[in-house]
Amino acid sequence: MDGRKARGEKKRRAIVEATLRVIEREGVAGVTHRSVAREAGVPTTAPTYYFATLDDLLIATLLWSADEICDDMLKIVASGGTAGEIARSLAQAVNENRGRTLAEYELYLLAGRRPELKPAARRWLDLAVELARPADPVAFRAFLAAIDGLLIQGLIADVAPNEDELEPIVSFLIRGRDDSTAVPREE
Amino acid sequence: MDGRKARGEKKRRAIVEATLRVIEREGVAGVTHRSVAREAGVPTTAPTYYFATLDDLLIATLLWSADEICDDMLKIVASGGTAGEIARSLAQAVNENRGRTLAEYELYLLAGRRPELKPAARRWLDLAVELARPADPVAFRAFLAAIDGLLIQGLIADVAPNEDELEPIVSFLIRGRDDSTAVPREE
DNA sequence: AAACTTATGGAACACTTGTTCAGGTAGTTG
DNA sequence: CAACTACCTGAACAAGTGTTCCATAAGTTT
Structure with missing residues (x-):
């Protein structure tokens, strides 16, 4: 088991949860890589790293x-x-x-x-x-x-x-x- | 009655109808001043002229x-x-x-x-x-x-x-x- | 501990966005 | 028909977007 992957999985889920919170607050329209990253407390490019496209992020959510x-x-x-x-x-x-x-x-x-x-x-x-x-x-x-x-x-x-x-x-x-x-x- | 205003009212309605068509096709997310203008066949800045903000346009729609x-x-x-x-x-x-x-x-x-x-x-x-x-x-x-x-x-x-x-x-x-x-x- | 692999993140790019604004244009008025 | 006014628009701008890229850090294996 690779500890790196475990940590990644955790962060991945944190990003999805942050996305849902953003949607709760501002609607789907408010979802951008940057707004999600800010909400999740991760670097700007993290959502892009974990989800190929913004659509994929919404789908996961x-x-x-x-x-x-x-x-x-x-x-x-x-x-x-x-x-x-x-x-x-x-x-x-x-x-x-x-x-x-x-x-x-x-x-x-x-x-x-x-x-x-x-x-x-x-x-x-x-x-x-x-x-x-x-x-x-x-x-x-x-x-x-x-x-x-x-x-x-x-x-x-x-x-x-x-x-x-x-x-x-x-x-x-x-x-x-x-x-x-x-x-x-x-x- | 000012013919100019009549024409304006007509164009205003055309923009709203175009907005609804854009939403039908691409969803609210697809609504931008430019996409609406293209759909309505009016200049890019016409939607901005008739509706103070993009929100106002959605509200009118x-x-x-x-x-x-x-x-x-x-x-x-x-x-x-x-x-x-x-x-x-x-x-x-x-x-x-x-x-x-x-x-x-x-x-x-x-x-x-x-x-x-x-x-x-x-x-x-x-x-x-x-x-x-x-x-x-x-x-x-x-x-x-x-x-x-x-x-x-x-x-x-x-x-x-x-x-x-x-x-x-x-x-x-x-x-x-x-x-x-x-x-x-x-x- | 050295070599290797994978996850990560800051800077940067090309692009689209909403909106502004000054000039031009068309319709109205005297 | 000339002066006027209100409507309209093209160009331009600042801001924010998704995404790429490579140097680096972190973890694993030998």
């Missing part, structure tokens, strides 16, 4: 962000996956984690223009289907679509909705899915 | 795009507003008009970072509520959220969904709203 989204979802499912849990998570996403959510959607749209990124962007959707094994696929797809819509609309609301406002909507979507299996399967 | 979205929605409502009509519209948005839809969502997110743009970005939502006067506001909000979700998820699907795939989902969302006003499936 999207992939990493996609992983995090999946992790978050697993946590929600693990904690029961009730309407209340989901509503709390959504409320957090558009309030405390507003910047992060905004960043995730900017990266989401990036995938709209890069076919090779699509699988990563929608990984959480596939994972959700796999975990829930919905009895009524149509209702479940409506539910998943509404999640995205609630988040994105929460981002452009004058005051972002809180848990209590979201809960009835989420509840409606779950109930509508199939009354007999109101709660998603646990593991 | 968002406002114009918001108007168009509202127009489209009015058309759908005028044509009956059935699940089938809505599904056809959504299918068009993620297929024939894919670029346009992508552009609209990029501008949407722009509003997430510019509070003053939020009202314009969600105008179609307010208009929808006004037109529908929903009996069940919770269900209607779920429906509106799902619209956004279906579009954005359609943009990152490997193959965008067509009218027939969307119709059951839209239908489910409308039916859930209020069983007594369920729309009979045609075709």
Whole structure:
């Protein structure tokens, strides 16, 4: 094992994390080699060294962000996956984690223009289907679509909705899915 | 009436339309004074002349795009507003008009970072509520959220969904709203 | 510890960007 | 038709961009 490579891997990840922070703060438009380097506290040319092109850096950030989204979802499912849990998570996403959510959607749209990124962007959707094994696929797809819509609309609301406002909507979507299996399967 | 001003107004609008075309093609990232000028067939400095800053140009484009979205929605409502009509519209948005839809969502997110743009970005939502006067506001909000979700998820699907795939989902969302006003499936 | 390899970073380059500005031009007015 | 004014634009500039390159430092192997 080469210690040099290990250190490199670490710095590489630090750069990706810094990129996500830059996007949270200034949007994808604010991502430049220099701004990322400043944020990560590495030399100006480090991002160029680790990522052939600026695009590659954004792609790596999207992939990493996609992983995090999946992790978050697993946590929600693990904690029961009730309407209340989901509503709390959504409320957090558009309030405390507003910047992060905004960043995730900017990266989401990036995938709209890069076919090779699509699988990563929608990984959480596939994972959700796999975990829930919905009895009524149509209702479940409506539910998943509404999640995205609630988040994105929460981002452009004058005051972002809180848990209590979201809960009835989420509840409606779950109930509508199939009354007999109101709660998603646990593991 | 000064003919000079009339001509200016026309050119101003041409620049905004060119901006939207650039966003469709290359994304917000591709918008520069020069790229817009090239697209509109006007001198390089014309965009700067008509819009104090590049931001102002994007803002004007968002406002114009918001108007168009509202127009489209009015058309759908005028044509009956059935699940089938809505599904056809959504299918068009993620297929024939894919670029346009992508552009609209990029501008949407722009509003997430510019509070003053939020009202314009969600105008179609307010208009929808006004037109529908929903009996069940919770269900209607779920429906509106799902619209956004279906579009954005359609943009990152490997193959965008067509009218027939969307119709059951839209239908489910409308039916859930209020069983007594369920729309009979045609075709 | 010497030889070797790989990671690293500062300086530099060519390029594009947003924006300024002074002059010219077209439409309006007396 | 001459004077005027408001609109418009081409050239130019300073600032910031992505990326290259090579000298150097750091780590590994012999």
